[in-house]
Amino acid sequence: MIRGIKGIKDITPDEIPKWSVVERSAHALAQAFGFHEIRIPVFERTDLFVHSIGGTTDIVEKEMYTFPDKDGTSLTLRPEGTAGVVRAFIERGLKTYEASRKLYYIGPMFRHERPQAGRLRQFHQFGVEYVGSSDPSADVEVITLLWRYFSALQLPGLSLELNSLGQLADRQAYKEELVSFLKTKADGLCENCRRRLETNPLRTLDCKVPKCREATTDAPFLTGFLSTSSKEHFDRVLQGLQALAIPYSINPRLVRGLDYYSMTTFEVSSSVLGAQNAIGAGGRYDGLFETLGGVPTPAVGFAIGLERVILALPDSSLPELEPWVFVASFGKKGREVGNTLMDSLRSHHLKADTDYTASTLKTLLRSADRLNAPYVVIIGDDEAANNQVILRNMATKEQEIHALDSASTAIRKRLGFRKHVET
RNA sequence: GUGGGUGUAGCUCAGUUGGUUAGAGCGCCGGAUUGUGGAUCCGGAGGUCGCGGGUUCAAUUCCCGUCACUCACCCCA
Numbered sequence: 001m002i003r004g005i006k007g008i009k010d011i012t013p014d015e016i017p018k019w020s021v022v023e024r025s026a027h028a029l030a031q032a033f034g035f036h037e038i039r040i041p042v043f044e045r046t047d048l049f050v051h052s053i054g055g056t057t058d059i060v061e062k063e064m065y066t067f068p069d070k071d072g073t074s075l076t077l078r079p080e081g082t083a084g085v086v087r088a089f090i091e092r093g094l095k096t097y098e099a100s101r102k103l104y105y106i107g108p109m110f111r112h113e114r115p116q117a118g119r120l121r122q123f124h125q126f127g128v129e130y131v132g133s134s135d136p137s138a139d140v141e142v143i144t145l146l147w148r149y150f151s152a153l154q155l156p157g158l159s160l161e162l163n164s165l166g167q168l169a170d171r172q173a174y175k176e177e178l179v180s181f182l183k184t185k186a187d188g189l190c191e192n193c194r195r196r197l198e199t200n201p202l203r204t205l206d207c208k209v210p211k212c213r214e215a216t217t218d219a220p221f222l223t224g225f226l227s228t229s230s231k232e233h234f235d236r237v238l239q240g241l242q243a244l245a246i247p248y249s250i251n252p253r254l255v256r257g258l259d260y261y262s263m264t265t266f267e268v269s270s271s272v273l274g275a276q277n278a279i280g281a282g283g284r285y286d287g288l289f290e291t292l293g294g295v296p297t298p299a300v301g302f303a304i305g306l307e308r309v310i311l312a313l314p315d316s317s318l319p320e321l322e323p324w325v326f327v328a329s330f331g332k333k334g335r336e337v338g339n340t341l342m343d344s345l346r347s348h349h350l351k352a353d354t355d356y357t358a359s360t361l362k363t364l365l366r367s368a369d370r371l372n373a374p375y376v377v378i379i380g381d382d383e384a385a386n387n388q389v390i391l392r393n394m395a396t397k398e399q400e401i402h403a404l405d406s407a408s409t410a411i412r413k414r415l416g417f418r419k420h421v422e423t
Numbered sequence: 424g425u426g427g428g429u430g431u432a433g434c435u436c437a438g439u440u441g442g443u444u445a446g447a448g449c450g451c452c453g454g455a456u457u458g459u460g461g462a463u464c465c466g467g468a469g470g471u472c473g474c475g476g477g478u479u480c481a482a483u484u485c486c487c488g489u490c491a492c493u494c495a496c497c498c499c500a
Contacts, residue, residue, distance in 0.1 A: 003491085006491085006492095057498090058497080058498050058499080059498085059499080062424075062498095063498080063499090080499095080500085109500080111498090111499080111500095113497090113498070113499080114424075114425090114495095114496090114497085114498095115492095115493085116493075116494060116495070116496095117493085117494070117495090118499095118500085119498090119499075119500085123500070124500090125500060126500095127500090192497075208496085208497085209496095209497095256499095257498070257499060258499095267500095274494085274495090275494080275495060275496085276498090276499070276500080278499060278500055279500070280500065281499085281500065282500095302500095303500055304500065305499085305500030306500085307500080308500060309500095328459085328460095330458080331458095360457090360458075360459095361458045361459055361460095362456080362458080362459065362460075363460095364459090364460085365459055365460040365461095366459095366460050366461085367460085368460065369460040369461055370460085370461095373460095376459090376460085378458085378459075380458060381458095382458080390459095392459080392460095394460070394461090397459090397460090399459090
């Protein structure tokens with residue numbers, strides 16, 4: 001047997017109802033906020049990700065699926081969505097279309113990590129990018145969409161954390177101060193963090209190793225190094241969230257793992273998820289356009305891990321099933337009539353199905369029961385001879401007789417089915 | 424990349440100091456009910472005990488290796 005790849009899952013039909021809800025809500029809400037869908041490739045030149053995500057991040061250092069194209073060009077399966085969206089934005093000149101300043105995407109991402117609960121090698125993200133505005137209202141709008149999305153799906157145990165990384169200059173001043181502080185504590189740091197001292201000192205702050213937490217307890221926080229304008233921006237974001245009654249807490253240790261973030265960063269986690277509890281996160285990335293060769297353009301966005309959303313999704317968020325009928329036809333003539341009626345119902349987009357492996361009324365009904373059919377149309381040779389059909393309500397066991405020639409419309413009416421055929 | 428746990432029927436799991444035909448519940452198929460599902464009763468099908476090697480008269484059980492799954496670390500959505 002040829003097996004699937006480690007960490008890459010099939011989404012089977014029984015899981016699809018949850019995926020449908022999660023995806024439909026994403027489309028509906030993003031569009032309600034004025035975002036437009038964009039579909040970008042699942043692979044790009046490796047350079048794009050190295051430059052945008054940052055060469056010293058774990059993602060780039062060891063988690064990318066990278067392979068040479070036939071001409072030797074290094075290509076990579078996208079580990080996240082923002083880089084590709086920004087690339088497309090610059091390359092396609094999307095700024096000339098006002099509508100394209102607010103973009104969203106849904107699709108698979110790839111990272112070579114050890115799989116565990118809520119972490120897969122192919123996973124799916126719903127992300128948005130609000131391009132072109134440095135106004136704190138844009139941050140607020142993006143965070144609001146993130147929060148409203150989770151609320152609409154009734155995900156339990158959520159909390160929103162915010163931080164500001166300041167502008168580049170703020171961060172550089174802070175970095176120097178932080179490094180000199182950390183050097184006095186170097187003995188108390190884990191091996192990883194001692195390396196980070198050189199490569200990415202900010203990340204020592206959200207290290208989970210207890211002795212590192214202890215060592216950094218008295219570390220200076222970035223908050224104290226924010227410029228007046230950075231501070232004002234952050235304050236206005238907080239005010240905006242308060243005005244919309246979105247609950248948040250400030251976490252000065254919240255440092256995002258991707259290099260391109262600046263100013264506002266945020267993360268939503270769920271207490272019902274286990275170790276991988278970050279369910280959606282993002283921030284402002286005002287410098288990324290320039291890094292990727294575009295004109296300097298402010299932007300803010302988020303990404304949500306859909307597998308994690310689905311893990312946290314309560315059954316009560318699933319929609320009620322659409323009504324449908326099971327056609328229980330048997331006998332030579334009965335089958336003929338049944339198949340004709342079934343085709344008529346389907347042509348009107350009412351779901352109608354049967355089970356050709358069942359040939360007696362008993363087995364047909366059992367099959368209908370197993371499929372949770374709310375209604376069954378019974379057509380044996382007797383009914384066929386009389387030009388009648390029986391409509392059985394499976395829950396109440398009530399049966400009514402309909403004339404064959406009006407059966408299709410009568411059944412649709414009985415089920416309260418209103419869908420029209422699009423021509 | 425590093426640790427821990429688990430691999431026995433379609434699913435969830437038992438399996439007693441190693442002992443002869445490996446069990447249960449659920450599910451599935453059939454019958455009781457020859458044109459009326461779910462409940463009940465009766466019967467039935469279904470297993471290379473993950474794979475490879477070793478110890479032994481004998482291994483699902485003990486040892487080694489290996490693969491898979493899983494949880495956690497790391498990291499992140």
